[in-house]
Amino acid sequence: MSAARQDAASPLPPRSGGEGSGVGGDKRFIDRRVPRARKLRRDVTEAEKRLWRRLRELPAHRSHFRRQATIGPYFADFACHSLRLVIELDGGQHGLAQHAARDARRDEYMKGRGYRVLRFWNNDVMQNIDGVMKTISDAVSVLSPPTSDPSPPLALLAGGGESAPPGDSRHA
Numbered sequence: 001m002s003a004a005r006q007d008a009a010s011p012l013p014p015r016s017g018g019e020g021s022g023v024g025g026d027k028r029f030i031d032r033r034v035p036r037a038r039k040l041r042r043d044v045t046e047a048e049k050r051l052w053r054r055l056r057e058l059p060a061h062r063s064h065f066r067r068q069a070t071i072g073p074y075f076a077d078f079a080c081h082s083l084r085l086v087i088e089l090d091g092g093q094h095g096l097a098q099h100a101a102r103d104a105r106r107d108e109y110m111k112g113r114g115y116r117v118l119r120f121w122n123n124d125v126m127q128n129i130d131g132v133m134k135t136i137s138d139a140v141s142v143l144s145p146p147t148s149d150p151s152p153p154l155a156l157l158a159g160g161g162e163s164a165p166p167g168d169s170r171h172a
Contacts, residue, residue, distance in 0.1 A: 047122035
């Protein structure tokens, strides 16, 4: 039997945690939040569908939103982790005191982890999607990481970074 043919007939050695088997071999961390996140993605409201279609139109180099993203024990309707931006859509039940208190706790948790939270009513998304998207686009623009060639600091543009010659009153 040739060497090549013999190699093809040989059984593969058992996996030992090397390349391709993931860190730690076959042991995998199972995130118990994933099934709930998947269910929430399937049971989407009309407002969430509409906003998701529009979020996907944003320039990919500036943002990458995920639906029903897990942040600690919570599920954000939409989250862009690179920009630390969360978007929540609220139905009428969120106006009730018990829901408002729960939302406030969620927001504080997310803010404590560096996220900015934008909240919109479902009816705003359904009736004024352009206004909602303008607010989101403005937030994405403010939060976008700097380019590789940033503009000079504002102090230099305003003349604050230069020293004026003695007796020159232009910068006084």
